[in-house]
């Protein structure tokens with residue numbers, strides 16, 4: 200059987216990590232990494248997560264399975280954080296292995312309706328295309344961001360979506376767009392929402408960075424207004440970044456509808472898909488999130504720590520944009536983008552030069568993780584980039 204298979208290439212980002220690890224230079228800098236890093240270069244465990252783990256260790260008395268839909272208290276608390284309290288919206292959730300698991304269940308659900316395609320922005324998180332095509336869903340694209348000018352292409356996006364048909368789904372990043380960091384204005388969101396509603400499209404909103412953009416509530420403001428303007432939506436939530444739970448694989452998918460019966464029917468399908476895929480979700484990360492969100496003290500400590508990470512990113516963005524000024528006319532945009540990522544308009548040759556000459560690791564897409572910078576590295580990285588681009 201295996202002889203019928205051809206070898207798949209390594210994921211380019213994982214391959215870059217391998218090259219970074221093998222580089223002996225002590226001052227090498229990894230800007231390719233996809234996790235939050237602090238000033239010491241660590242991806243920290245939140246204080247509230249450690250405290251919650253202690254409580255779970257003390258009190259948990261079984262490792263028996265959780266239900267295929269997961270823990271309802273976790274789902275209710277997570278939905279309050281994401282959706283707020285809108286009485287006219289019904290949200291039914293399923294706990295998933297990370298945001299990726301949530302996206303895959305959503306993809307399988309859309310595929311099961313037999314009608315829709317999924318529309319992805321260009322560029323988007325590279326794994327989106329893999330997840331949706333892996334579920335057998337036809338993938339279409341809409342222009343989203345121009346790297347050279349660092350601008351969002353809202354008009355082109357809306358024009359492209361004119362070709363979408365009722366029953367198609369449109370993937371949107373709720374905040375902190377990966378990979379561009381680009382921020383849609385309130386007016387952009389209004390135009391996108393109006394066109395989605397008018398054409399009978401279903402938004403699939405990917406929320407992977409709540410709290411890293413403008414704040415916990417601010418980062419879900421657009422999501423909340425879209426779901427109150429359309430009859431149905433799917434929300435894929437990742438707790439990987441917002442709670443620093445990457446390896447615990449924690450997330451949820453919510454079917455949102457103006458009719459309770461519609462959201463419950465959608466959830467029953469999501470549960471059936473989960474049951475047939477991996478049976479039950481992992482528990483530990485969801486138990487941690489539940490413990491934090493149940494406790495006002497832990498919740499305060501968690502949101503304060505998240506807020507300090509957000510401020511660190513904002514300060515790094517500002518000083519990096521200042522240090523790059525003059526290199527690109529639009530370098531200043533990096534300072535007003537949000538979240539961990541931005542894409543620099545670098546050629547493959549420039550990316551290689553930065554790696555070989557300066558030990559600065561950036562994927563060939565030019566996407567950088569701003570959290571991979573330390574305050575003291577900003578000037579060196581900016582001057583290496585300026586040198587690589589001009590020579």
Ligand code: PMP
Pocket residue numbers: 233296297298299300324372377405406407437438439445448449450
């Ligand atoms: N969506 C986006 C935009 C992401 O960047 C990521 C993680 N890099 C995910 C979803 C999936 O996150 P998880 O690790 O929870 O599967």
